[in-house]
Amino acid sequence: MTNELKALVGDLDSTFFRYAHITGAIDLFMIVLENPHLQLAVSKDKKSGMMGL
Amino acid sequence: MTSFKTGKYWEILNMEAPGLSSLTIDRRKQQIHRSMLVDGEKVTWYPKLPVKKVLDEWGNLLGFIYGIIISRMIGDLDFYLCSVLQNHFGHGEVSGSSWEPFITRTRIELLRRKHGEFIYMLFQERHKIEHNKARVDERFVQRMFKEAILHTYKIGDPIQKNHLDVLATYQAIREFARDVDGKLSKLIGIQNGV
Numbered sequence: 001m002t003n004e005l006k007a008l009v010g011d012l013d014s015t016f017f018r019y020a021h022i023t024g025a026i027d028l029f030m031i032v033l034e035n036p037h038l039q040l041a042v043s044k045d046k047k048s049g050m051m052g053l
Numbered sequence: 054m055t056s057f058k059t060g061k062y063w064e065i066l067n068m069e070a071p072g073l074s075s076l077t078i079d080r081r082k083q084q085i086h087r088s089m090l091v092d093g094e095k096v097t098w099y100p101k102l103p104v105k106k107v108l109d110e111w112g113n114l115l116g117f118i119y120g121i122i123i124s125r126m127i128g129d130l131d132f133y134l135c136s137v138l139q140n141h142f143g144h145g146e147v148s149g150s151s152w153e154p155f156i157t158r159t160r161i162e163l164l165r166r167k168h169g170e171f172i173y174m175l176f177q178e179r180h181k182i183e184h185n186k187a188r189v190d191e192r193f194v195q196r197m198f199k200e201a202i203l204h205t206y207k208i209g210d211p212i213q214k215n216h217l218d219v220l221a222t223y224q225a226i227r228e229f230a231r232d233v234d235g236k237l238s239k240l241i242g243i244q245n246g247v
Contacts, residue, residue, distance in 0.1 A: 007136070
């Protein structure tokens, strides 16, 4: 195995790791958005229940 | 819609914020707008959007990520081909694709290696994702025809990817690269008199 292949395998794993977490974060974000109770639970503003305020 | 009133998530949330289920929330207020203070002035850097509009974009957002990730993985493979050319053949490729130069210099027929045709098509798709708004054009069809690669695209078709495509691409690139690298290692060994 060449050093270039070792580097490629590392790069692919790194890209896949990012893929899994980015898509997971999007799914989680959407799941929170569609549920007002979850929004309130993660909101900084407990009164309005709006995200990220 | 996913129900989270059962299961582990809901249990955790109720532990963190007991009594959530009894709260009422004005849905009309639901919108996303992120902001920050710059020199004491509030600057909104994320457009105000109704939640429904964002939720409607769920699939499109994920599709966008699928395309980016597949492009990135093909980019990783192209970097591998480019690095081999640079480090073992003294050739610095600047054209943006090392596929053809790699074949020319190493005489390894990449199309005939494991998953070679699939990988070649991904290279071409990547090019369209990045330079033609993910639309198939005549040049794409001609290239596929020239290499006798079967596909179902017509000119103007969008290149759409899903989660399974990402998994298949990840696996195919790994197996393709291992196969090519085995051939390459023998070639380099012969060149070095091993």
